Amino acid sequence: MICLVKGLAIAFAITCIVFIGCGIMLTYFAMSEKSIPVIALGCSAISAAAAGYDWAVCMQHRGIFWGMAAGIVYGLLLYVITSLAAADFSVHMSFFMNLIVALAGGAVGGIMGINRRK
Numbered sequence: 001m002i003c004l005v006k007g008l009a010i011a012f013a014i015t016c017i018v019f020i021g022c023g024i025m026l027t028y029f030a031m032s033e034k035s036i037p038v039i040a041l042g043c044s045a046i047s048a049a050a051a052g053y054d055w056a057v058c059m060q061h062r063g064i065f066w067g068m069a070a071g072i073v074y075g076l077l078l079y080v081i082t083s084l085a086a087a088d089f090s091v092h093m094s095f096f097m098n099l100i101v102a103l104a105g106g107a108v109g110g111i112m113g114i115n116r117r118k
Contacts, residue, residue, distance in 0.1 A: 004070075007054030011047040011074050018043040037094070044098055045105035048074045052109030057116070067110015068103055075102030 022039050025031045051074050052067030059066045079095055 003058035004055055007051040007058065007070055008074060008077070010054060011051035011070075012077075014047045014050055015043055015078070018046075041098065041101050044075065044078065044102050048102040048105035049109030049112070052106035053113040053116075054109075055106075056110040056113030061114070063110035063112075063114030064107050065110070067106040067108065067113065069106070070110065071102040071104070071106020072099070074106065075099040078102070 018039070022031075022036065026033065026036075048071040049067075051070035052063075055066040055070040056063035075098055079098065
């Protein structure tokens with residue numbers, strides 16, 4: 001259980017680092033705000049892949065299943081955290097897109113975690 005929590009902690013650490021870097025770039029450089037959704041989806045995929053990799057390494061079998069589970073848990077937790085920070089708590093189309101991207105990223109990470117070189 002500890003390694004599963006560690007995988008999610010790593011995923012959210014990656015998310016925080018990317019979002020802080022994005023905020024700095026928006027503040028100090030001429031970066032368009034239209035690029036934020038693309039960056040957020042890419043960040044979700046990479047973070048979910050990191051969590052899926054860690055979960056698959058921890059469980060040592062069924063990598064795609066554990067990777068997808070990590071992606072779903074990451075996507076749902078990210079949605080809950082961002083919804084609590086926002087004024088409304090409603091489901092939008094972006095939630096489903098983020099969940100699909102996190103699911104796919106987690107699956108890729110899980111496959112990579114099982115097939116890593118020992």
